[in-house]
Amino acid sequence: MSTSSAHGCITQVPGLLAGHWTSTQRPTGCSVVIAPQGAVAAVDVRGAAPGTRETDLLAPGHLVDKVHAVMLGGGSAWGLDAASGVVRWLEQQGIGMDVGFGNPLPLVPAAVLFDLPVGDARIRPDADGGFAACAAAGNSLLACGNVGAGAGATVGKLFGSDHAMKGGIGSASVQLQGVTVGALVACNAVGDVLDPHTGQLLAGARTAADTLTLRDTQRALLQGDAPRFALPGANTTIGIIATDAALSRTELQRLTVAGHDGLARCIRPVHTMLDGDTLFALSTGQTSRQPDLITLSAMAAEAVQLAVLCAVRAAQTLRVGDLWLPAASELQA
Template sequence: MAHPSSKLLSISGLRVGHAHDTRVKTGVTVLLPDAPALCAVDVRGGGPGTRETDTLALGGLVDRVHAITLAGGSVYGLAAADAVCAGLGARGVGYAAGPPPIPVSPIVPSAILFDNANGGDKAWGDTPPFHRLGREALSAACYETSEGAIGAGYGATAGIYAGGFGVASETVNGAVVWAFIAANPVGSPFLPGTRVPYAWLYERDGEFGGAHPPQDYRWTQPQDTKLTRFAGAGQNTVIGAVVTDAALSPSDLKRLAIMAQDGLALSVQPSHTPLDGDTIFALSVGEQAAIGPAALSNIGAAAARCVARALTRGVLAAQ
């Protein structure tokens, strides 16, 4: 049954699945294209945790993925992608290296965020929950998604506030761009001294509640980032993906991922710190006509705005 706040995805060819553990206070999100999707990635944070991102380097053998996995749990969360890989392989989804009984090889790049200090029960011994959560998220994949405390954003924090998973979209020149973001940044999503999102300028249809800065507002040093409470590395990170139905090349997608990262700076300060592991994937799942540099620039700018809005929506929904 759909969550009351779930959003139908107006982009064809992509499903989203979530799973979380209320006791451990963590979760997993799976992005599942209907067909192998061209993909690139950009990593900006100083403390990333990833799997198979080198596979996506330009000029390599593989340029399409079968799923993207986003997870909490820091390094333990990378195990979620193992479950997704195994589940897809059992379905026969993956690159075929030869005839049976040679198994197919699903390509499942992954990124994790650190939510291991959020007060959940992390005494999992040698059986962390992420393989189970990855399997559950894959099984739950469908053409709609909820926001807030769900999936990879379930145990997240944004500055000193609850973090969350958010979704936003925009159409530019006929191409649809979606952003799916699990927000767990060191920085704050709000202008210092207010509950006005940094991304207020990009709000659409009242999605942030219509908050605007006071007329005489002046920026002051923020007191609501994790830097005011936690000096240790690794307790942060924004991870996610931008997805478009424009038929982009691998090099186009790399530029799209780079431009999409600007959405973090539009919605969180500070961003891309040594204490974050900010990682954004970019996928093409459609067959819109190939585009040139000017059109790609517009799609990239839209992707940045979508990332800023998705991050903010996820945080607000989690409050």
């Protein structure tokens, strides 16, 4: 585990808080980004097997214009329960939409990834975990790697989970002309992760369960190697893009599209039938400066890319029973 610092953090976007909860019983957890004053939000789902909550709410043209937090979690569909704990915490803080009856109503979209093979699958994020992630939230730099939604994340699984490596969660930010765009990404991809600047594979499918030699999934597929198909949705990269620029939901939607470009630069293959790749975008509107949307989109793609690389580089080797999940740092060593 390390702190997101070399390339910034999503908490550097004014108007946001973020925190993790990590289970002590097995590698799983959840992460939350909170907008106490509310934030305009959008979403773009590119994977074919997503696990999500409240994404229809974010479609352009729908009534509600702001949300109050976004939750990312492990535990597959069971992990969506953690969002209920986020709602409970926000309600206790008086954060939410005024509906005219009772307390303000917190709106919390969420997405989950599949980490059930790593340890006891009966243990997953629940409402108490979501509540704890909120209680731990702040505006300091976030821990990255084997924490929160990335605790049980793995990468490089197209030829079997026993050939995989450790994924994780990472954060980054890009600042330009007084505007900040940040990203928080939990990388649990079926594909490999590479550094797009050097072309070097950082983590991915290994040639055998007891070696550190990488197979290069993309090249193997193009050479005709048959993948070992897992359960659809047993992977998934999920994340949140955020900016302090004042954007409409339609403009934010373009940032999510650009964010997926960032995923495609460093994950291959990406957006597969076995992934549920989902990116949210938030606008706090706390700066009067307004770069053009093309520049903001470039910033979003860069922040997402840097967050994925942070997730993999900060990951730590994990052993659970007979399963060995080496980290990228072992290859570098």
